[in-house]
Amino acid sequence: xxxxxxxxxxxxxxxxxxxxxxxxxxxRQQLAAATGLSLATVATLVGELLDFGMLVEGxxxxxxxxxxxxxxxxxxxxxxxIGVDVAETYIHVELFDLALTVLARADEELRPGERxxxxxxxxxxxxxxxxxxxxxxxxxxxxxxxxxxxxQVDREGGVSVYAxxxxxxxxxxxxxxAEHLPYPLHLDNPLRASTVAExxxxxxxxxxxxxVVNLGTGVGxxxxxxxxxxxxxxxxxxxxxxxxxxxxxxxxxxGNHGCVETYVGAPAIMRTLGELSPDSPLLHPDDQTATIxxxxxxxxxxxPVAAQVVRETARYLGAALADLVNLLNxxxxxxxxxxxxxxxxxxxxEVREAVARRALRRPFASVEIVLCPIPTNPVSLGAATFxxxxxxxxxxxxxxxxxxxxxxxxxxx
Amino acid sequence: xxxxxxxxxxxxxxxxxxxxxxxxxxxRQQLAAATGLSLATVATLVGELLDFGMLVEGxxxxxxxxxxxxxxxxxxxxxxxIGVDVAETYIHVELFDLALTVLARADEELRPGERxxxxxxxxxxxxxxxxxxxxxxxxxxxxxxxxxxxxQVDREGGVSVYAxxxxxxxxxxxxxxAEHLPYPLHLDNPLRASTVAExxxxxxxxxxxxxVVNLGTGVGxxxxxxxxxxxxxxxxxxxxxxxxxxxxxxxxxxGNHGCVETYVGAPAIMRTLGELSPDSPLLHPDDQTATIxxxxxxxxxxxPVAAQVVRETARYLGAALADLVNLLNxxxxxxxxxxxxxxxxxxxxEVREAVARRALRRPFASVEIVLCPIPTNPVSLGAATFxxxxxxxxxxxxxxxxxxxxxxxxxxx
Numbered sequence: 001x002x003x004x005x006x007x008x009x010x011x012x013x014x015x016x017x018x019x020x021x022x023x024x025x026x027x028r029q030q031l032a033a034a035t036g037l038s039l040a041t042v043a044t045l046v047g048e049l050l051d052f053g054m055l056v057e058g059x060x061x062x063x064x065x066x067x068x069x070x071x072x073x074x075x076x077x078x079x080x081x082i083g084v085d086v087a088e089t090y091i092h093v094e095l096f097d098l099a100l101t102v103l104a105r106a107d108e109e110l111r112p113g114e115r116x117x118x119x120x121x122x123x124x125x126x127x128x129x130x131x132x133x134x135x136x137x138x139x140x141x142x143x144x145x146x147x148x149x150x151x152q153v154d155r156e157g158g159v160s161v162y163a164x165x166x167x168x169x170x171x172x173x174x175x176x177x178a179e180h181l182p183y184p185l186h187l188d189n190p191l192r193a194s195t196v197a198e199x200x201x202x203x204x205x206x207x208x209x210x211x212v213v214n215l216g217t218g219v220g221x222x223x224x225x226x227x228x229x230x231x232x233x234x235x236x237x238x239x240x241x242x243x244x245x246x247x248x249x250x251x252x253x254x255g256n257h258g259c260v261e262t263y264v265g266a267p268a269i270m271r272t273l274g275e276l277s278p279d280s281p282l283l284h285p286d287d288q289t290a291t292i293x294x295x296x297x298x299x300x301x302x303x304p305v306a307a308q309v310v311r312e313t314a315r316y317l318g319a320a321l322a323d324l325v326n327l328l329n330x331x332x333x334x335x336x337x338x339x340x341x342x343x344x345x346x347x348x349x350e351v352r353e354a355v356a357r358r359a360l361r362r363p364f365a366s367v368e369i370v371l372c373p374i375p376t377n378p379v380s381l382g383a384a385t386f387x388x389x390x391x392x393x394x395x396x397x398x399x400x401x402x403x404x405x406x407x408x409x410x411x412x413x
Numbered sequence: 414x415x416x417x418x419x420x421x422x423x424x425x426x427x428x429x430x431x432x433x434x435x436x437x438x439x440x441r442q443q444l445a446a447a448t449g450l451s452l453a454t455v456a457t458l459v460g461e462l463l464d465f466g467m468l469v470e471g472x473x474x475x476x477x478x479x480x481x482x483x484x485x486x487x488x489x490x491x492x493x494x495i496g497v498d499v500a501e502t503y504i505h506v507e508l509f510d511l512a513l514t515v516l517a518r519a520d521e522e523l524r525p526g527e528r529x530x531x532x533x534x535x536x537x538x539x540x541x542x543x544x545x546x547x548x549x550x551x552x553x554x555x556x557x558x559x560x561x562x563x564x565q566v567d568r569e570g571g572v573s574v575y576a577x578x579x580x581x582x583x584x585x586x587x588x589x590x591a592e593h594l595p596y597p598l599h600l601d602n603p604l605r606a607s608t609v610a611e612x613x614x615x616x617x618x619x620x621x622x623x624x625v626v627n628l629g630t631g632v633g634x635x636x637x638x639x640x641x642x643x644x645x646x647x648x649x650x651x652x653x654x655x656x657x658x659x660x661x662x663x664x665x666x667x668g669n670h671g672c673v674e675t676y677v678g679a680p681a682i683m684r685t686l687g688e689l690s691p692d693s694p695l696l697h698p699d700d701q702t703a704t705i706x707x708x709x710x711x712x713x714x715x716x717p718v719a720a721q722v723v724r725e726t727a728r729y730l731g732a733a734l735a736d737l738v739n740l741l742n743x744x745x746x747x748x749x750x751x752x753x754x755x756x757x758x759x760x761x762x763e764v765r766e767a768v769a770r771r772a773l774r775r776p777f778a779s780v781e782i783v784l785c786p787i788p789t790n791p792v793s794l795g796a797a798t799f800x801x802x803x804x805x806x807x808x809x810x811x812x813x814x815x816x817x818x819x820x821x822x823x824x825x826x
Contacts, residue, residue: 005418152775161775209646221740225643232742233622236776243736244771246660247729256771316660323656327634327740329645358657358669362565362574363649 010393011227012037016045017074017392018200020055021100025071027061046072052395053078054098074099079391080137082128082145082183083384085190085377088112088165088217091124094380095131100201102376104135115166117176125180144184144387148193148379149173155235158187184394186386190214191238192229193382194372195222198334199229200385202374209330212372213240213321215339217288219261221324241265245320263316266292266339272312277305289338296342310347317347318354325359325367336372344371423806424640425450429458430467430487430805431613434513438471438484459485465808466491467511487512492804493550495541495558495596496797498603498790501525501578501630504537507793508544513614515789516548528579530589538593557597557800561606561792562586568648571600597807599799603627604651605642606795607785608635611747612642613798615787622743625785626653626734628752630701632674634737654678658733676729679705679752685725690718702751709755723760730760731767738772738780749785757784 015035020026023034028046032039049055049072056075060068076099085092091108106127114120128145151163158174174185195204195212204210204224212222221240223230230237241261242254249258250268262268266288273283273295282298282305284290298306321333335348352369359367372378428448433439436447441459445452462468462485469488473481489512498505504521519540527533541558564576571587587598608617608625617623617637625635634653636643643650654674655667662671663681675681679701686696686708695711695718697703711719734746748761765782772780785791 005421008418008421225638226641228639230638230741232776233744234742234775234779236773237740237742239739239773239776242739242773244732245657247658247662247732249660254773319657319660326652326655327650328643329647329650331646360649360652360655360667362647363645363652366647
């Protein structure tokens with residue numbers, strides 16, 4: 001819990017690299033201006049990142065007659081990061097270079113009931129080995145692997161504490177994976193993975209207080225407060241889907257009534273559609289994805305039933321987001337995940353109006369509500385970002401002669 | 414937003430002094446163990462606090478034959494702090510020594526409609542001058558004055574942005590006060606004042622993530638996350654009273670329906686009593702305080718109507734607190750303010766059961782729900798604590814020769 005000077009140094013490293021990735025090539029002076037750090041601090045941090053092979057020197061800035069300023073850029077080939085998004089029905093793996101460009105992808109389907117941990121671990125490991133091989137990246141350049149697992153995870157211990165889909169309790173996932181994979185490993189869940197992706201590469205970049213709301217089958221909120229992920233005392237924060245919107249309302253699978261999730265998750269939107277128009281051709285009773293995508297298309301075509309479903313959903317979602325605005329006073333709320341992608345800006349327009357009706361004036365005036373701007377899968381990107389953060393936290397400058405502490409499991413050799 | 418090494422040093426100062434105030438006299442070794450800081454860091458921080466006159470050396474610890482360990486204690490006479498709690502109907506001022514013992518108090522009644530800013534400022538200034546005089550503390554020993562104002566405040570600018578009771582908009586309160594008072598001045602609101610009091614002296618001390626819920630006429634939540642007060646982007650965070658518990662429910666004075674405040678604030682509890690038992694002798698239709706206090710006494714006497722009102726209130730309050738547990742995963746929730754004091758542990762017993770029914774298992778298992786343990790007014794104590802924090806943040810060690818930066822307004826001498 002206690003923050004140390006070492007934490008500050010690590011966060012400054014994040015901050016500098018984040019700017020370099022976004023703005024490459026960039027001068028140390030520009031970095032100092034963008035981060036608020038002193039030029040001396042930036043020079044030290046850039047020096048460390050150069051030593052570590054994460055950056056390269058590249059050219060000079062145009063200057064008005066003064067001494068030319070050297071530019072640095074991210075060294076795309078300086079390392080590789082792997083992000084794994086494990087969900088109910090698939091394993092999705094991406095290997096990134098240090099510019100966060102995808103070099104290789106692997107997709108595995110999971111059948112319902114495929115719940116044996118050793119088997120699942122074997123399939124994850126095989127998919128990771130596959131992307132390493134296909135991208136032709138040398139194994140010793142892989143800086144780490146981030147794994148996003150649904151459900152509750154013990155990040156420090158690398159344990160999947162509870163995963164409803166597979167009825168897993170306390171599966172030591174990273175220990176099992178470490179038997180197959182010689183890389184530093186990092187575990188977290190999709191909510192926090194997509195939030196860290198927004199912090200590094202998306203709409204939360206440079207924002208002090210940001211909330212990332214995931215709208216899928218389930219719903220939840222990632223909280224980036226004071227620039228850092230708020231995890232809570234047992235890494236369980238963000239269960240916004242299980243906050244009460246309608247006391248004694250719709251029954252939720254968690255056992256309660258009236259949870260936000262029962263009004264704005266994909267099954268809830270299907271239910272709203274079914275109630276408004278039981279015979280709608282948009283309704284695919286056994287297929288959430290098909291229904292939500294049909295709704296999205298119908299919305300674009302000006303279909304009045306689709307518009308009404310979205311308006312009703314926005315009424316619920318707006319009230320639930322207004323709660324976050326009033327309680328947490330964030331600078332930005334990012335609406336993410338596949339339901340948000342399918343319903344898009346037409347949903348957001350209605351949602352902003354609904355939030356305006358319910359939020360207090362002062363916090364509402366200072367919040368932006370936007371769709372996730374990340375064009376690829378934010379969960380595997382975020383999982384890879386956990387690996388990047390892990391390698392930055394474990395980095396030792398050459399000035400230190402002590403053996404490197406390792407933030408993850410295993411060793412990059 | 415960016416945290417610097419200087420912020421860390423200030424927070425470490427807070428942490429060390431907090432422990433010394435609680436445990437005086439105490440050795441540097443004990444402080445290092447309690448705070449997790451190195452002995453060298455503790456020695457430096459203690460040295461600074463000694464130089465500044467906030468501590469005194471005092472005696473030696475019993476030791477098992479080793480070198481005796483010097484003890485330090487808070488120097489109660491080393492400075493004075495003033496906390497001002499301005500509310501709808503009163504101004505309450507307390508002057509504390511550095512052991513946070515009250516040396517003098519002043520109380521002023523405010524009549525409804527007494528809304529002239531210059532007049533109110535004059536009355537606050539007179540009350541402050543009065544406690545300084547009566548406590549016989551030299552003016553140059555007053556380290557600062559903290560003022561808690563209801564409503565929305567701009568802490569940095571010292572402005573009362575909006576105070577509903579007086580229909581104030583953007584009143585530059587600290588600039589007005591500075592014309593009368595030669596002390597560093599600090600402004601915030603009662604929610605954050607009572608939260609910082611819990612962090613320093615109450616149930617949130619040493620807890621990473623804590624929530625302080627104020628139950629009064631209005632209700633709100635102070636959020637101490639990652640050890641620091643979460644303020645939000647416009648210092649408006651904590652409006653938990655205006656989150657939705659019952660969509661389309663009871664009308665709230667904020668214009669919405671179904672806000673938490675309309676079910677658990679004092680007027681809401683009166684309404685619940687009136688609905689359950691319209692002719693109850695507990696009901697004082699024009700007097701919230703008398704009604705809530707009568708309920709509290711009847712509860713202690715085993716009155717069945719009182720028990721039913723508390724059970725119904727706990728059902729609402731439990732659902733609303735479960736939302737905080739699920740969303741923020743705190744280590745402790747402190748229930749504070751006068752309604753909580755009046756209804757006490759019988760309310761808490763029902764509330765814990767209601768939260769257990771609604772919160773998710775993992776975050777519920779790690780949260781404690783307690784009454785505010787601070788025996789005096791936590792708002793004026795918290796306001797004085799803002800002054801203490803301000804003087805610690807502005808403190809310069811003797812090793813620095815630069816002129817002292819001043820965290821507040823005005824100057825202590």
